[in-house]
Amino acid sequence: MDGHNLTNQPRIDAAEILDGIREWVEIETPSTDGAAVDGLSHLIERQFADLDAAVTRVPGRDGFGDHLLFEAPWGDPGDKGILVVCHMDTVWQHGTLDRRPVKREGDKVFGPGIYDMKGGAYLAYYAYRHLIRQGRRTRLPVRFLFVSDEEVGSGTSRDLIEAEAARAKYALVMEPGRNQGSLVNCVVTARKAVGRFVVTAHGVSSHAGVNHDHGRNAMRELARQILVLEDLTDYARGITVNVGVVSAGNPGFANVVPDKATAEVDFRCPDAASAAEIAAKVHALTPIGPDIRLEITGGINRPAYERDAGVAMLYGQAATIARDLGFELPEVSTGGGSDGNFTAAKGVPTLDGLGVCGAGAHAAHEHLLYSSLEPRTELLLRLMESLA
Numbered sequence: 307m308d309g310h311n312l313t314n315q316p317r318i319d320a321a322e323i324l325d326g327i328r329e330w331v332e333i334e335t336p337s338t339d340g341a342a343v344d345g346l347s348h349l350i351e352r353q354f355a356d357l358d359a360a361v362t363r364v365p366g367r368d369g370f371g372d373h374l375l376f377e378a379p380w381g382d383p384g385d386k387g388i389l390v391v392c393h394m395d396t397v398w399q400h401g402t403l404d405r406r407p408v409k410r411e412g413d414k415v416f417g418p419g420i421y422d423m424k425g426g427a428y429l430a431y432y433a434y435r436h437l438i439r440q441g442r443r444t445r446l447p448v449r450f451l452f453v454s455d456e457e458v459g460s461g462t463s464r465d466l467i468e469a470e471a472a473r474a475k476y477a478l479v480m481e482p483g484r485n486q487g488s489l490v491n492c493v494v495t496a497r498k499a500v501g502r503f504v505v506t507a508h509g510v511s512s513h514a515g516v517n518h519d520h521g522r523n524a525m526r527e528l529a530r531q532i533l534v535l536e537d538l539t540d541y542a543r544g545i546t547v548n549v550g551v552v553s554a555g556n557p558g559f560a561n562v563v564p565d566k567a568t569a570e571v572d573f574r575c576p577d578a579a580s581a582a583e584i585a586a587k588v589h590a591l592t593p594i595g596p597d598i599r600l601e602i603t604g605g606i607n608r609p610a611y612e613r614d615a616g617v618a619m620l621y622g623q624a625a626t627i628a629r630d631l632g633f634e635l636p637e638v639s640t641g642g643g644s645d646g647n648f649t650a651a652k653g654v655p656t657l658d659g660l661g662v663c664g665a666g667a668h669a670a671h672e673h674l675l676y677s678s679l680e681p682r683t684e685l686l687l688r689l690m691e692s693l694a
């Protein structure tokens with residue numbers, strides 16, 4: 307702790323916050339490069355350690371970076387507390403920063419990963435720093451999780467997120483604030499279940515000219531299965547099934563009847579029941595053509611985050627704080643998954659989209675709104691302090 311800051315009554319300062327965010331953004335952290343993500347995680351570890359937080363570094367695996375857990379020095383480790391969920395990785399490969407350095411234009415500050423979600427992750431750190439510097443505490447224990455692989459599905463961090471959810475009374479997720487239709491700067495109170503399938507049709511190859519009739523064209527079979535899959539989409543029920551990638555055949559060899567064709571499928575469902583229903587239907591697909599074998603793998607990888615009574619209560623509390631601070635806090639549900647899906651599915655009241663406002667996640671125009679830095683930090687701080 308800095309003594310002089312205690313006596314000077316530190317303020318939440320947008321310029322100071324932006325300086326901190328910039329430092330995090332300027333360390334490139336594509337999910338697929340664990341060593342690069344560790345470059346940022348070591349900085350974050352030092353920053354939290356300076357604030358008396360207990361640090362646990364969970365080694366990464368499968369080429370992904372380490373995950374970090376920080377615990378404030380009050381409360382019993384066994385007591386249920388507030389879990390603040392952040393990710394350090396971005397979808398941006400090395401070199402993006404050279405092409406698109408951090409740049410401010412009016413209220414917009416552009417930069418790779420600045421909105422999703424280094425801005426929000428930094429707000430979590432800054433809110434905690436502000437709390438500590440003022441000698442204040444939250445009523446509940448507070449723990450911060452920084453994972454390294456959210457953008458690729460949190461395969462190596464899911465166990466950790468769920469273990470921390472087990473000792474959480476509330477989960478606050480620092481993904482960015484959302485805009486939807488006429489609603490701007492919203493928090494997220496529901497997310498669809500997200501799943502993946504790989505559907506492979508196996509047929510029989512043959513010479514297209516000599517004995518076409520001996521062949522069993524896997525691509526033909528897959529084409530028919532794609533229509534079955536896509537027809538599972540039901541907008542009225544909020545269900546989408548999207549065949550996004552297809553591979554088959556040997557490029558340049560149209561004279562071969564292909565014996566293998568593969569489709570990669572993404573599906574989204576609003577609740578656990580509809581997700582289970584779609585997964586069962588996909589796994590029950592049967593061959594349409596003769597002598598075809600279907601191989602189907604995959605399933606739900608992020609369970610649904612449903613807006614239950616606990617979520618509604620948590621949202622209500624946040625909206626009241628926002629009103630006291632002088633702004634509205636609309637809520638939206640979204641088809642995009644986050645680590646909030648894991649905490650919510652464990653029955654922990656979860657509020658997501660608490661990070662910075664802006665737009666352009668995963669897009670070249672990604673930016674945060676400078677004007678959101680102070681209010682969003684204040685909102686998080688007061689929410690953490692009010693939860694009991």
Ligand SMILES: [Zn+2]
Nearest residue numbers: 393422423481
């Ligand atoms: Zn994100």
